[in-house]
Amino acid sequence: MPDQPASRPSLWRRIAESRNGLGFLFMLPAAVFLLCFLTYPLGLGVWLGFTDTRIGRPGEFIGLENYQWLNDDPVFWLSVFNTLFYTTIASVLKFGLGLWLALLLNRHLPAKNFFRAIILLPWVVPTVLSALAFWWIFDSQFSIISWLLMKWGLISQPINFLGDPWTARWSVIAANVWRGIPFVAISLLAGLQTIPQSLNEAAAIDGATPWQRFTKVTLPLLTPIIAVVMTFSVLFTFTDFQLIYVLTRGGPVNATHLMATLSFQRAIPGGQLGEGAAIAVAMIPFLLAAILFSFFGLQRRKWQQGAD
Amino acid sequence: MASVTIRDVRKSYGAVEVMHGVSVDIDEGEFVVLVGPSGCGKSTLLRMLAGLEHITAGQILIGDKVVNDLPPKERDIAMVFQNYALYPHLTVAENMGFSLKLKGVSRHEIEQKVTPAAEILGLAHLLDRYPRQLSGGQRQRVAMGRAIVRDPQVFLFDEPLSNLDAKLRVTMRTEIKNLHHRLQTTTVYVTHDQIEAMTMADKIVVMHDGRVEQIGAPLELYDRPANLFVAGFIGSPAMNMIAGRIEGGAFVSEGGQRLPLPPGAHAGSGKLIYGARPEAITLGGDIPLTILVTEPTGAETHVVGQLGGTQVTCVFRERLTAGPGEIVNVAIDAAAVHLFDAESGVRLSN
Incomplete structure (x- = not known):
């Protein structure tokens, strides 16, 4: 008889029982936190530096113009x-x-x-x-x-x-x-x-x-x-x-x-x-x-x- | 090389006196071991000798110079610490040559002194390593090398072997003894291990509670302990102590067992302690011994048993077939028995 699909463990079970899957799960909260509050602001800051954004007006990419100006x-x-x-x-x-x-x-x-x-x-x-x-x-x-x-x-x-x-x-x-x-x-x-x-x-x-x-x-x-x-x-x-x-x-x-x-x-x-x-x-x-x-x-x- | 004289040295921390007048004479080239249980003041005495600890009263002389108020570096001593105290940021060679470098000795001359010392200690191939790359025994040797290079008047050792495993300890014991034989430098060695003391010392100073209990050659202390403390401290397994009194020309234990008296023991009154070394008890005799535990070690058999109501340890040369619970008859070599006053602990028999 072929394997019955019903006897396969569910996806959640397989993740929970695998060492790497579980490790990933435990890491997730910290990773989300770092991504939201560290990587995103840093990335946004770096991006903003290449734009002419002002308060109340979305900016456009202007390359190194800001840096030339600062220079x-x-x-x-x-x-x-x-x-x-x-x-x-x-x-x-x-x-x-x-x-x-x-x-x-x-x-x-x-x-x-x-x-x-x-x-x-x-x-x-x-x-x-x-x-x-x-x-x-x-x-x-x-x-x-x-x-x-x-x-x-x-x-x-x-x-x-x-x-x-x-x-x-x-x-x-x-x-x-x-x-x-x-x-x-x-x-x-x-x-x-x-x-x-x-x-x-x-x-x-x-x-x-x-x-x-x-x-x-x-x-x-x-x-x-x-x-x-x-x-x-x-x-x-x-x-x-x-x-x-x-x-x-x-x-x-x-x-x-x-x-x-x-x-x-x-x-x-x-x-x-x-x-x-x-x-x-x-x-x-x-x-x-x-x-x-x-x-x-x-x-x-x-x-x-x-x-x- | 110099002699060391310790005269009625006292040490107090605030109002608490921890050393109550210690006097020791150490001859030139002698290997003296200070031994005692932890807290007896042996390390403090050594540190006072080194100048790391202030002397409250009394005098310490190195050679014929009073060193009480001299800083360590002016005492011309070298010390090996329990944790070796190697400088972790210096190589073996730099560690050994550190004192010479401070003196401003030329690099060439330092090398000339470090190399032979390293060779004596088998460190020649390790000179470029850092302490953390060495094993415990090697670090111990570097610490000794650092002391040798100084060529001091006196070597001080503060429990140098206590961090090593049992086997290495025995090897290093021999090495230190060998080294002393070679260099003939006056050595003061602190340990709590009476076997180290017995095997290494020319003279042992037994200390207890900030007092000297007895000073003498190792076998002298073994054969004629001056009091109960020394009797119990020196020797392994420890001396058997049986409480009782003399009645009718024999010693009667508190359990009612009659034991032979040493020749010349006068029939004193009062409570006594009857001391018999484990090897003074032999098989065959008329004293019953109820066996509790037997520990065959091969060469000899250690037996713990009840003798006259007291637990005793015996070391028999013979192999023993009797097991726990059985009774064997033993004899006690009366000539090797020690009698002590139970109250004062002082030795009575000669």
């Missing part, structure tokens, strides 16, 4: 400079101060856990809230910093923190550093704690001074973590938006406009969705470069590799 736009290049300056200075400061803080917290301090918790506060506070606090600190008339310096007789009139291009740049960097240190410090502290105490003791017996123990034992062992932490830190800083938008909105005279804020400014209040998207897309090469540098330059260490 001739001094404000765009200023924002590129600002972004690189902001990212470089803030990252270096966050790394230096974060590492220093992590080393301090790694020692035996009284109330160690209390300090570790306190350190996290700037990271926990919503960015807008801390930005508002800094806005007040940097206020042109009521700044507490100006007030203090005047009290001490160091300056005669309030500093116009956010009104002058260069003081504004340094001011937003200061706010960003304040906010970013906890992430670096706590991550590096976690890294420091994976380094066995006996390595330091062995180095001390081998005749290393505290500075040599730091440079020849602690720092090399920390580099893998530093690479990861600083990649993230650079990415966060490069794409920063909230802080700038609350503090200066890119002013004065575009002096603190980052690529992210300029992109938003052109796209939403300015209505030029295509151009805004093009600015955002222009950030991608920089971010990729940062990731590749970290991956190839810092994370691949021979002593960590598995086989020989």
Whole structure:
């Protein structure tokens, strides 16, 4: 007798019983989520960059026209400079101060856990809230910093923190550093704690001074973590938006406009969705470069590799 | 090479004293093992010797120099850690030459010192590897190599074999002993394993609760333990302890069993502990032993049984046909019996 079709298991059953089918099913929710909220917006953004879409008007494909336009736009290049300056200075400061803080917290301090918790506060506070606090600190008339310096007789009139291009740049960097240190410090502290105490003791017996123990034992062992932490830190800083938008909105005279804020400014209040998207897309090469540098330059260490 | 003198060393953490006045004299070139159960203070003592731990009171001398306040690097010692503490980012050769590099020794000279040390330890073909590419035994050797290259006054070992498997431990034991024989460097070795202590030491320091219980050559401790702690700690299987008292020229256990007294034992009163090593109990005699478990190991038979109301372990040279539940008659070699005061634990017989 031939096989009876009725005895074949149903399609659903066959999927549910196959290893790959089941795997696919389990993956589906995450895949749908990523496609809807990551791939689609990214793809749409890249597409918009090639169109002349405005708010209220569907655009047409115009090729690289937006990019040619940006290439001739001094404000765009200023924002590129600002972004690189902001990212470089803030990252270096966050790394230096974060590492220093992590080393301090790694020692035996009284109330160690209390300090570790306190350190996290700037990271926990919503960015807008801390930005508002800094806005007040940097206020042109009521700044507490100006007030203090005047009290001490160091300056005669309030500093116009956010009104002058260069003081504004340094001011937003200061706010960003304040906010970013906890992430670096706590991550590096976690890294420091994976380094066995006996390595330091062995180095001390081998005749290393505290500075040599730091440079020849602690720092090399920390580099893998530093690479990861600083990649993230650079990415966060490069794409920063909230802080700038609350503090200066890119002013004065575009002096603190980052690529992210300029992109938003052109796209939403300015209505030029295509151009805004093009600015955002222009950030991608920089971010990729940062990731590749970290991956190839810092994370691949021979002593960590598995086989020989 | 130097002698080491530890004089009434104490250690307190806050108000809690954990080391209560330890004194040990270590001669030049001697191999001394600090042994004791975990928490007895042996590692702390070693770390104080290394300068990794502060000394609360007392003195430590290396050679004739008081080193109490010297930092580790000025003590001219080398230490092998329990987890080896190899620098993971340096190759075997770099690990071994690290201390010389810090001293500013030329690369050529470092190589001249590292190569022979690597050859002694059979590491010559591994010099370019990283620690993570080595087996446990090889890492252990690198750690020793790092110590040898330093050519220090004193070698310190902190439970160096405890991370190795049983077989490798025996091999490395021999290697360390061999190395000491070759280099004749004063060595202080910490372990909780009394067999390691017995097999390796010129002199054993038995520690317990931050005190030295007894210092002596391995067999001296085995044959004449100064107190119950040492008697129970040294020797495997452990010494049998039978509680009782002396009555009418014999030892009577709490279970009423009469046991022969060692010659010269004076008829003291009070509670005593009768100590007999497993091999001091032999087959054939008039003391009944109820067998609980027999463990034939081939060369000898370990028997756990009831003797005079106490559980004892015997090691017989003969093979035994009797099984659990049966009773065999045994004799105790009176000359090898130890008597201890039950209260103070102090040895009574000579």
